[in-house]
Amino acid sequence: MSSVIGRGLLSEVSKSLDGVKKVLILHPQSLSTTAIAVQEELRSKGFEALVAEVPNSEDAKRIEVASFCWQIMGQADFHRNDAVIGIGGGSTTDLAGFVAATWLRGVRSVLVPTTLLGMVDAAIGGKTGINTSEGKNLVGAFHLPHRVIIDLDTLDTLPRNELLAGMAEVVKCGFIEDPWILDAVESEGAQIDTHSEVFEELIRRAVAIKENVIAVDLRDTGNREFLNYGHTLGHAIEHAERYKWRHGAAISIGMVFAAELSMLSGKLKEHEVERHRTVLGSLGLPLTYRADRWEQLLATMQRDKKARSGSLRFVVLDAIGKPTMLNAPTPELVFTAFQAIVE
Numbered sequence: 001m002s003s004v005i006g007r008g009l010l011s012e013v014s015k016s017l018d019g020v021k022k023v024l025i026l027h028p029q030s031l032s033t034t035a036i037a038v039q040e041e042l043r044s045k046g047f048e049a050l051v052a053e054v055p056n057s058e059d060a061k062r063i064e065v066a067s068f069c070w071q072i073m074g075q076a077d078f079h080r081n082d083a084v085i086g087i088g089g090g091s092t093t094d095l096a097g098f099v100a101a102t103w104l105r106g107v108r109s110v111l112v113p114t115t116l117l118g119m120v121d122a123a124i125g126g127k128t129g130i131n132t133s134e135g136k137n138l139v140g141a142f143h144l145p146h147r148v149i150i151d152l153d154t155l156d157t158l159p160r161n162e163l164l165a166g167m168a169e170v171v172k173c174g175f176i177e178d179p180w181i182l183d184a185v186e187s188e189g190a191q192i193d194t195h196s197e198v199f200e201e202l203i204r205r206a207v208a209i210k211e212n213v214i215a216v217d218l219r220d221t222g223n224r225e226f227l228n229y230g231h232t233l234g235h236a237i238e239h240a241e242r243y244k245w246r247h248g249a250a251i252s253i254g255m256v257f258a259a260e261l262s263m264l265s266g267k268l269k270e271h272e273v274e275r276h277r278t279v280l281g282s283l284g285l286p287l288t289y290r291a292d293r294w295e296q297l298l299a300t301m302q303r304d305k306k307a308r309s310g311s312l313r314f315v316v317l318d319a320i321g322k323p324t325m326l327n328a329p330t331p332e333l334v335f336t337a338f339q340a341i342v343e
């Protein structure tokens, strides 16, 4: 996998397709103009380029949508040397990666993330997947994209609330590895300018953290699990909210919860827990959740991929920048941490 970060990079797509004859470009409605522009450029270079609009956000990550894509590829005789291009946020690139991973047991994917969250996280690292009625990302495959093209110009049309939701994954990188990120977010807050040097540096640092982890643990058997900080409760909240919440918003609450759990298990200091609330709160991200859904959240967390033989496992922090695993905490401890984040 290789990634490129810059501006005006859409012409990079064709350079990532050596040996390819046909491509299927997947995009949500909001990226139609971009997808058509890429299609025209690819056609002008001799590729057979098909475009398919897929549903917005989590509605894309369904088996019916994957099946729709497989049908298009089947009817157009896509072979092993052909490719899937995903242009959009994390939901589109998760789907595009999954379709690429499964078609003929694996064809090339080229991903063009157009949300901050997609750029710093979803498009990188080869976790592809769809949701099921029982939970988030329960079906998928590890399948590295051939190329990730991070064109910062695409962020110019991204709604502000989507940008700030994406900052949750950047902040996650700050808490698990790079406190410089936390300092920068503390000084910029929700006013952060996507054309500033500090913003580009935040993206570069978050991408580097993820790429370095992937290089040693693609299949989530070791340190990659740390990238799941805040996701155990976060995914359960997304499921409870029927996937109508932003992923970044859900994991914001999940990180505050994980910080409380870290403190209760004798690791993180109180001021470090409070820093979670200050940094995430400065971005306008939610920090609390309703009290009455605990049983449902707990049942969903049992299906988390980090769980082993019925025991929950959480990513917690020994200190800021020092993640570790908390294995099989008592139900009382987990419930007490939840009580600290209820509305």
Ligand SMILES: NC(=O)c1ccc[n+]([C@@H]2O[C@H](COP(=O)([O-])OP(=O)(O)OC[C@H]3O[C@@H](n4cnc5c(N)ncnc54)[C@H](O)[C@@H]3O)[C@@H](O)[C@H]2O)c1
Pocket: 028, 029, 030, 031, 056, 057, 058, 061, 088, 089, 090, 091, 092, 094, 114, 115, 116, 117, 118, 121, 122, 123, 124, 125, 126, 127, 128, 137, 154, 155, 156, 157, 158, 159, 162, 165, 166, 169, 247, 248
């Ligand atoms: N595979 C991974 O490692 C990984 C990592 C993090 C998150 N994810 C997944 O990513 C998904 C969330 O991704 P997301 O936050 O990017 O959300 P998203 O894909 O739902 O996109 C958010 C919204 O922004 C719109 N949009 C996207 N780009 C735009 C642009 N440039 N201009 C205008 N509108 C634009 C979309 O149409 C959508 O309405 C979740 O499903 C999450 O599980 C995966």
Ligand SMILES: O=C(O)C(=O)C[C@@H](O)[C@H](O)[C@H](O)COP(=O)(O)O
Pocket: 121, 125, 127, 136, 137, 169, 220, 224, 225, 227, 228, 231, 305
């Ligand atoms: O890349 C990873 O590994 C992550 O955990 C990154 C997360 O931000 C991301 O949301 C991922 O999709 C979660 O994966 P899952 O294995 O918990 O489904």
Ligand SMILES: [Zn+2]
Pocket: 121, 169, 231, 247, 251
């Ligand atoms: Zn995530």
